[in-house]
Amino acid sequence: TLSDDFKSPDTPDPHWQIVDSKGNSYLLQRLMIKGDKLNKSIMVPNYVYDVAKVQIWCAFAEVNLGETSFDPPIKP
Numbered sequence: 001t002l003s004d005d006f007k008s009p010d011t012p013d014p015h016w017q018i019v020d021s022k023g024n025s026y027l028l029q030r031l032m033i034k035g036d037k038l039n040k041s042i043m044v045p046n047y048v049y050d051v052a053k054v055q056i057w058c059a060f061a062e063v064n065l066g067e068t069s070f071d072p073p074i075k076p
Contacts, residue, residue: 001040001041002038002040002041006038006040008031008032008038009031009056009058009065009066011058011060011061011065012058012060012061013030013058013059013060013061014030014031014032014056014057014058014059014065015027015028015029015030015031015056015057015058015059016028016029016030016031016039016042016054016055016056016057017054017055017056017057018044018048018051018053018054018055019051019052019053019054019055020048020049020050020051020052020073021049021050021052021073022049025055026045026048027057027059028042028045029042031056044076048076049075050073050074050075050076051070051073051074051075051076052069052070052071052073053067053068053069053070054067054068055067
């Protein structure tokens with residue numbers, strides 16, 4: 001979940017992305033949703049074993065816009 005003071009990046013297609021401890025990345029929901037609203041939280045899919053990083057990823061430019069990491073990785 002993002003904090004209330006989070007500002008959405010000014011990019012064309014920001015998404016949530018999760019990286020597991022094996023380096024597999026999972027592109028999830030868009031950050032911006034209909035009506036310029038912010039998708040502030042996500043549910044981790046069942047097929048993701050653990051979460052080493054959560055990233056805000058621009059799917060258009062294929063660039064990491066920011067991330068947080070967990071050491072050790074957390075189990076959903």
